[in-house]
């Protein structure tokens with residue numbers, strides 16, 4: 631089975647965690663090996679602190695129009711290589727203003743880079759936990775300006791254990807009022823209370839959300855509200871939420887009919903691809919290829935595309951995956 635050619639959808643993918651090491655080595659004029667050490671966690675990483683150190687070099691690099699554009703373009707090429715046919719890529723615009731760029735220049739540069747590759751993408755703008763209220767407000771204003779012009783939603787990222795989800799209620803209420811769709815990182819470093827607050831904001835999706843397994847009483851609620859969990863198995867193991875792939879609850883959540891998607895979170899930091907994520911789920915959790923295809927189809931119905939675009943993408947995905955299945959059966 632050639633998983634790398636299976637068509638794929640990815641919804642939870644951070645630009646700064648997914649810098650192609652070759653591109654970074656060219657920008658910084660140093661060896662790829664040295665760069666990989668800076669950008670990627672060690673093989674047995676089980677530590678959120680180690681995980682977080684891998685974002686400091688990306689933040690230094692992603693401060694010019696040229697670098698933003700080049701890194702976005704090369705990420706799009708990496709996605710295309712494993713047949714991702716639609717991706718929503720996220721980043722925190724306020725992190726890229728250190729050398730004088732405006733927020734608009736940041737978004738424009740990333741969009742320009744993505745445009746160079748023939749792949750359907752959208753951007754999600756991240757507000758940050760711990761950032762001043764006004765800065766997060768600026769992210770909402772920016773999203774409003776670019777909505778349907780390359781930006782599809784907002785998110786809340788950052789240290790969930792330090793800054794309570796509940797504290798961001800008024801920002802999400804404002805986003806809702808402005809008709810800006812949103813997802814929220816919740817149920818990763820914090821548990822039940824964080825997920826409970828996130829659910830009450832009425833998001834379309836929750837980033838991770840895996841710790842819902844600790845609060846089964848919330849399961850019927852997210853099912854009723856049709857909220858999708860953006861699940862990133864390898865990232866969860868590296869940040870020590872679960873010890874091994876066998877311990878990961880994705881299969882249990884899938885069997886409970888909770889809408890969910892499979893994601894890399896940070897391709898370079900986590901040293902993973904969707905192909906590898908699928909492989910881990912098939913080998914360690916006995917998920918079938920049909921499960922993976924079903925998950926991708928459900929994922930399409932939870933993208934931030936409008937319903938016409940979703941229908942078109944679902945049709946395309948179905949055709950491509952049917953064709954892929956036939957090819958695999960031939961071999």
Ligand SMILES: [Zn+2]
Nearest residue numbers: 644815837895
């Ligand atoms: Zn994330």
